[in-house]
Amino acid sequence: MFVRKIKNRWYYTINEVDQNGVRHQHEHFGGFTRSEACRAYRQAMAEQDRTGKYFEPSSMNFSDFLQEWLEKYARYYLKPNTIDLYNSVISNHINPNFGKWKLRSLTTAALQDWILELKDSYSKSTVKCIMSCLRSSLRWAVANREYLLTNPMDNVKLPPYRTAPKRPKVFTPEAIQAIFERFPAGHPIHMPCVLAYYTGMRLGECLALEWSNLNMTARTIRITGTCYDKKGVPKITATKTTSSTRTITFGSKLYAELKAQKLWQDKNRFQAGPFYREDSQHKFICTMSDGRQMTSNNVKYFGMWCKEHFPGTSFHSFRHTHATMLIENGLALDYVSKRLGHSSIYTTANVYDTITDQREKAAVEAMERIL
Structure with missing residues (x-):
């Protein structure tokens, strides 16, 4: 084994015999320490023993590889919102x-050191997103493209964050009353707010909901997709996760709201006549007065209004409020998890089980009676 140090990098040399029987020497970057270079040499020799030839790590730039990964993998296998997020992470951070x-120059040590530096400037969720993008793309480089022998992200660890988790912002009863006074029935924003409040649905799920997804007799809503409208014409895509495809039951209050929404749409359709801009293929529940499907852009004003009157809240606070109210009133965590469409009950527990002060008070009162 021959390794040597050039400036602050270590290189190893490996021999290979080509198809004509001519012997060649290749010197390659092995890492920033002697031990890393030795480990890279052993991996190269193991691959040579296994396949009979030397594995040449890809010499393309990492940015070129990431573009290839986005075009040949992410485009087909990831959700549009995830692609947007990864595009932002790649252009702004990676x-x-x-x-x-060079793709072959990436090492676990270099990536780990960078992740540790990010901790001082970015939140835990941002760093986790960057790591997820790196890990997924480099896994594809190993398993699908065979550009690398091993994934340098495999042993990169998320640095510990000692801060307490943020408590999700919920609407108080007074806030809910103020919201529905400001956005009453007949206002386009009213219906998505009502759906989110009574069912815990995400905004994209509300905007993708069609009348065909409702069973007014059984009082159930079948969620099968979400609305993606960040680029051009809105389109209905698959739900966030497989568990997000679910059936939600609702009660008499939402039933009355849905009946009123149907009458409002019928009235607008009659008054507008041929100028009613309803989608010919989809009968959406959340529409503008002229029949157009609502988009997230139409709901932006609601978010701005919330920040002004109830700082820290947003449309997503309806979902937090719904979940919190169910838990505080004794509904089982697994039921709430399925109703929200979480992929795991642990997600529900991590987000909501720490914010139910009412349950804490009830527990203290129970202990007082028992002990």
Whole structure:
């Protein structure tokens, strides 16, 4: 084994015999320490023994590889919102730091050191997203493209964050009353607010909901998709996760709201006549006065209004409020988890089980009676 140090990098040399029987020497970057270079040498030799030839790590720039990954993998296998998120992560974080690096030059040590630096400037969720993008793309480089022998992200660890988790913001009863006074029945924003409050649905799920998804007799809603409208014409895509495809039951209050919404749409359709801009293929529940499907852009004003009158809240606070009210009134955590469409009950527990002060008070009162 021959390894040597050049400046602050270590290189190893490996021999290979080509198809004509000519012997060649290849020197390659092995890492920033001698032990890393030795480990890279052993991996190269193991691959040579296994296949009979030397494995040449890809010499393309990491930015070029990421573009290929986005076009050939992410485009077909990831949700549009995830692709948007990863595009932002790549352009704002990964490419400025590693874009010009050769793919073969990436090491666990370099990536781990960078992740540790990010902790001082970015939240835990942002760092986790960056790591997820790196890990997924480099896994594809190993398993699908065979550009690398091993994934340098496999042993990169998320640094510990000692801060307490943020408590989800919920609407108080007074806030709910103020919201429905400001956005009453007949206002386009009223219906998505009502759906989110009574069912815990996400905004995209509300905007994708069609009348065909409702069973007014059984009083159930079948959620089968979500609305993606960040680029161009809105389109209905698959739900966030497989568990997000679910059936939700509702009561008499939402039933009355849905009946009123149907009458409001019928009235608008009659008054507008041929100028009613209803989708010919989809009969959406959340529409504008002229029949157009609502988009997330139409709901932006609601978010701005919330920030002004109830700081820290947003449309998503309806979902937090719904879940919190169910838990505080004794509904089982597994039921709430399924109703929200969480992929795991642990997600529900981590987000909501720490904010139910009412349950804490009830527990204290029970202990007082028992002990």
